[in-house]
Amino acid sequence: MVEKTRTTPVIAAGLALLVFFGGWFVVTGNGWGHLLILAAWGGYLVTAWLGTRKDSSAAPFHTPLLTSIMILLAVYGIVLYLGSYFWGAFLIIAALVVYALEKGLKDGKEILKESLKASLKNLMIPFFGFFSALIIGVFIMLATGYDPIESYAALFYGGLVKNWSVSILNATPLIFTGLSIAFAFQAGLFNIGAEGQYYVGAMAATFFGLYLNLPPLLTILLIILISGALAAAWNFVPALLKVKTGAHEVITTMMLAHTARYLSPVFIRTFGGDPATSTHAYVTDPILETSFLPRFKGFLPDTNYRLHIGILIAIGVALFVHYLLFKTRIGFEIRAVGQNPNAARAQGISIGKNIFRALLFAGFLAGLSGVVQVLGLDHKLFLNLSGGYGWNGISVALLAANNPIGVIFTALIWGILDAGGQYMIRVTDTPNSIVEIIKGIVLFLIVARYIYVYLGNRIKRRSLRRIEAKNAAGGRA
Numbered sequence: 001m002v003e004k005t006r007t008t009p010v011i012a013a014g015l016a017l018l019v020f021f022g023g024w025f026v027v028t029g030n031g032w033g034h035l036l037i038l039a040a041w042g043g044y045l046v047t048a049w050l051g052t053r054k055d056s057s058a059a060p061f062h063t064p065l066l067t068s069i070m071i072l073l074a075v076y077g078i079v080l081y082l083g084s085y086f087w088g089a090f091l092i093i094a095a096l097v098v099y100a101l102e103k104g105l106k107d108g109k110e111i112l113k114e115s116l117k118a119s120l121k122n123l124m125i126p127f128f129g130f131f132s133a134l135i136i137g138v139f140i141m142l143a144t145g146y147d148p149i150e151s152y153a154a155l156f157y158g159g160l161v162k163n164w165s166v167s168i169l170n171a172t173p174l175i176f177t178g179l180s181i182a183f184a185f186q187a188g189l190f191n192i193g194a195e196g197q198y199y200v201g202a203m204a205a206t207f208f209g210l211y212l213n214l215p216p217l218l219t220i221l222l223i224i225l226i227s228g229a230l231a232a233a234w235n236f237v238p239a240l241l242k243v244k245t246g247a248h249e250v251i252t253t254m255m256l257a258h259t260a261r262y263l264s265p266v267f268i269r270t271f272g273g274d275p276a277t278s279t280h281a282y283v284t285d286p287i288l289e290t291s292f293l294p295r296f297k298g299f300l301p302d303t304n305y306r307l308h309i310g311i312l313i314a315i316g317v318a319l320f321v322h323y324l325l326f327k328t329r330i331g332f333e334i335r336a337v338g339q340n341p342n343a344a345r346a347q348g349i350s351i352g353k354n355i356f357r358a359l360l361f362a363g364f365l366a367g368l369s370g371v372v373q374v375l376g377l378d379h380k381l382f383l384n385l386s387g388g389y390g391w392n393g394i395s396v397a398l399l400a401a402n403n404p405i406g407v408i409f410t411a412l413i414w415g416i417l418d419a420g421g422q423y424m425i426r427v428t429d430t431p432n433s434i435v436e437i438i439k440g441i442v443l444f445l446i447v448a449r450y451i452y453v454y455l456g457n458r459i460k461r462r463s464l465r466r467i468e469a470k471n472a473a474g475g476r477a
Contacts, residue, residue, distance in 0.1 A: 011043070011047055014043075015040045015043050015044055015047075016040075018036050018037070018039055018040035018043070019036070019037055019040045021033070021036055022034065022035070022036030022037035022039075022040065023037065024217055026299055027294040027296075027298065027299055027309050027312075028216075028294050028298060028299075029294075029298040029299050031299075037072075041068055041072065044064065044068055045064065045065060045068065048061060048064035048065070049061055062102070062105060063102065063105075063106060066098055066101060066102035066105075067102060069098050070095045070098040070099050070102065071095075073091045073092070073094050073095035073098060074091070074092060074095035076088070076091055077089065077090070077091025077092035077093075077094070077095060078092060078315070079300075079312065080300070082168055082296070082307075082311055082312075083296045083300040083302075083303040083307065084164050084165060084300075084302065084303055084304065085300060085302070085303075100112060100116075103115065125446065126399070126446060128445070129441075129442050129445035129446040130413075130442050132441070132445055133438045133439075133441035133442040133445065134152070134438065136437075136438075136441055137152075137434060137437065137438045137441075138152075140434065140437060141430065141434060146428070146430045146434070147428070150428050150430075151424055151428050151430040151434065154420070154423055154424040154427040154428050154430070155417070155420040155421060155423070155424045155435070156416075156420055157420070157423070158419060158420040158421075158422065158423020158424060158427070159415075159416035159417060159418075159419045159420025159421075159423070160416060160420070162423055163419040163420065163422065163423050164419075165303070165304035165306060165307045166415075166418075166419035166422070167412065167415040167416045167418070167419040167420070168307060168311050168412075168415065169306060169307065169377060169415070170414070170415035170418045170419055171311070171314075171411040171412045171414065171415030171416075172310045172311045172314050172369075172372060172373075172376070172411075172415075173198070173369035173370075173372065173373050173389040174369075174389055174392055174393055174396050174411035174414055174415065175311075175314035175315070175317075175318060175369075175396075175407055175408055175411040176314055176317065176365055176366060176368045176369035176372065176389075176393075177194045177195075177198060177365075177366050177369050177389050177390050177392070177393025177396070178393045178396030178397045178400065178407040178410065178411050179317065179318055179321050179365045179397075179404055179407050180194045180197070180362045180363070180364075180365035180366035180369075180393060181194055181362070181366075181393050181394050181396075181397040182321075182397040182400060182402040182403070182404060182407055183321060183325070183334075183358060183361060183362050183365060183404075184249075184358050184359060184362040185338070185397060185402045186325055186331075186334055186335050186338050186358070186402055187334045187335070187337050187338040187354060187355065187357075187358035187359075188337060188338035188339070188341070189242075189249050189338070189355065189358055189359060189362070190249060190250050191235070191249065191253055191359065191362040191363070191366070192249075192250050192253055192254050192257070192394065193235075193238070193249075193252075193253025193254050193255075193256050193257035193390070194253075194257075194362070194366035194369075194389075194390035194391075194393050194394075195257045195260075195261065195366075195388070195389070195390025195391055196234065196253065196254075196256050196257030196258070196259065196260035196261060196390070197231040197232075197234050197235065197257075197260070197362075197363045197366035197367045197370075197390070198231075198366050198367065198369050198370040198389055198390045199257075199260040199261055199263070199264050199370060200227075200230055200231045200234045200260050200363075200367055200370070201227050201228060201230070201231040201366065201367025201368060201369065201370030201371045202264075202370030202371065202373060202374050202381055203260075203263070203264060203267045203370075203381060204223075204226065204227035204230045204231070204367070204370075204371070205223050205227045205287075205291075205370060205371040205374040205375055206267075206271065206284055206287060206374050206380065206381040207267075207271065208222070208223045208226060208227065208291070209223060209287025209288060209291035209374065209375065209379075210271060210284070210285060210287055210288065212288070212290075212291065213288055213290055214290065215290070216290045216291075216292075219288075219290045219291050220291065220293065220375065223291060223371065223375065224313075224368065224371055224375075227367055227368075227370075227371045228364040228365075228367045228368050228371060229364065230367065231363045231364055231366060231367020231368075231370070232360040232361065232363040232364035232367065233360075233363070234256060234260065234363055234367075235253065235256075235359045235360055235362065235363035236360065237252065237256070238252035238253045238256065238359060239355055239356045239359040239360060240356075242355055242359070243351075243352040243355055243356065249359065253359075257390065264381065264383070265282075265383060267284070267381065268282060268283065268284050268381055268382065268383065271284045271285060271381075272284045272285030273382070282382060282383045283380055283381070283382040283383075284380050284381045284382070285380065286379050286380045287374065287375070287379050287380065291375055291379075292308075292375060292376075292379060293308040293309050293310055293313075293372070293375045293376035294308065294309050295307060295308050295309070296308065296309070306377065308372075308376035308377065309376070310372035310373075310375075310376040310377070313368075313372060314368075314372070314408070314411075315408055317365070317368065318404045318405060318407055318408050319404075319405070321365070321404040322403075322404040322405050325404065330357065333349045333350075333354050334354050334357060334358050336349055337349060337351055337354045337355070337358075338358075366390060366393070369389055369390075369393075373389075392414060395410075395414070395439070395443050396410045396411050396414055397410075398443065398446070399413075399442070399443060399446050401446075414439070417435050417438065417439055418435070420435070421434075421435035
């Protein structure tokens with residue numbers, strides 16, 4: 001038993017390395033990376049089979065088999081679909097079927113049905129909000145003389161088909177900033193300064209991209225880690241002030257956001273964008289090609305040439321954040337502090353330590369949005385680089401109810417509406433303000449549920465107090 005405990009992490013690490021390098025070779029255009037991934041899958045199945053033979057209490061072999069098949073189908077299906085190979089949707093559907101089969105075998109049909117009902121119930125409020133916003137948009141367009149059918153057809157065709165790659169590019173930085181704000185919200189904190197951390201990450205990535213000339217994989221990993229760490233450090237002062245003096249993070253992070261924003265022109269002038277000496281004023285020199293994120297076109301030839309693997313990194317980070325929040329002790333402590341600081345303190349959980357954890361990691365996540373934008377899309381820093389990703393990340397996080405997995409989908413919705421709105425303007429002359437109105441209505445209707453819950457709870461408490469008062473009066477009589 002001791003030997004098994006020692007070797008299992010080593011085997012898991014070896015399989016993870018096979019998957020990592022296999023994935024890297026695939027995205028850089030080396031097809032034999034698929035063989036490494038298949039070898040890792042085979043190794044995992046062999047390890048699981050041996051585990052079931054040695055330990056009768058282990059999960060039956062069909063559980064790891066079906067789970068691994070589901071993951072493979074989902075990963076390949078998502079990558080294909082993101083790359084505009086829309087038949088990847090069939091692989092995603094197949095992954096969902098395998099998931100339902102595995103859950104049914106493991107937990108039984110009744111639990112599976114309850115799980116599906118709960119999932120559908122959670123989706124009802126966002127769906128209702130989005131559908132209601134579309135209906136209100138119809139009346140607005142009719143009142144202003146635009147054809148709603150033609151406009152919506154152009155909006156969704158543009159966002160989901162014609163400009164799908166633009167939708168992905170729009171959504172990628174929003175996933176990171178949405179995760180940043182959602183993570184801080186889980187600790188009861190409002191990281192409103194994500195825009196500033198975005199700029200810090202972008203400036204750091206540009207600096208290291210200009211001078212760090214190592215093998216591409218090593219260069220990219222170092223830039224991501226160092227730049228993210230610097231963006232996290234940008235939140236150190238707000239975290240310190242919050243813990244030591246109680247200074248509200250909304251004020252401190254917002255002030256530092258403006259500081260970072262106005263530092264960027266100085267940075268640009270210093271690194272190649274001085275209008276007095278440069279041929280490309282107000283833009284830094286381009287970063288080295290060894291710092292470029294691989295593009296989808298390297299392994300999916302029919303994909304838009306601008307689409308890069310930043311979206312895959314964003315999805316992977318979202319999954320990690322979900323695991324960190326809901327499967328680890330650190331995440332439990334952060335959520336406990338966010339839900340009830342006094343109860344958390346009574347259980348021996350350090351409030352200050354978890355405030356530091358939450359704000360620093362939130363800064364790291366927001367910084368990654370700027371890193372990926374520079375390494376994947378722009379390859380330089382220029383004035384007005386940000387499209388308001390830090391501020392829009394607030395909407396994305398709220399719409400996802402601070403759920404890291406939900407952030408992926410809400411960011412995609414925002415990206416689709418932005419890209420579809422651009423196409424709608426060109427085709428139908430319908431103003432993009434319609435899209436902004438729809439986004440605002442969606443956000444209001446989704447956030448309004450918290451108001452409904454709050455008012456409902458107050459009404460219930462008042463009713464209970466009245467009943468208790470009547471019972472007490474009747475007892476005295």
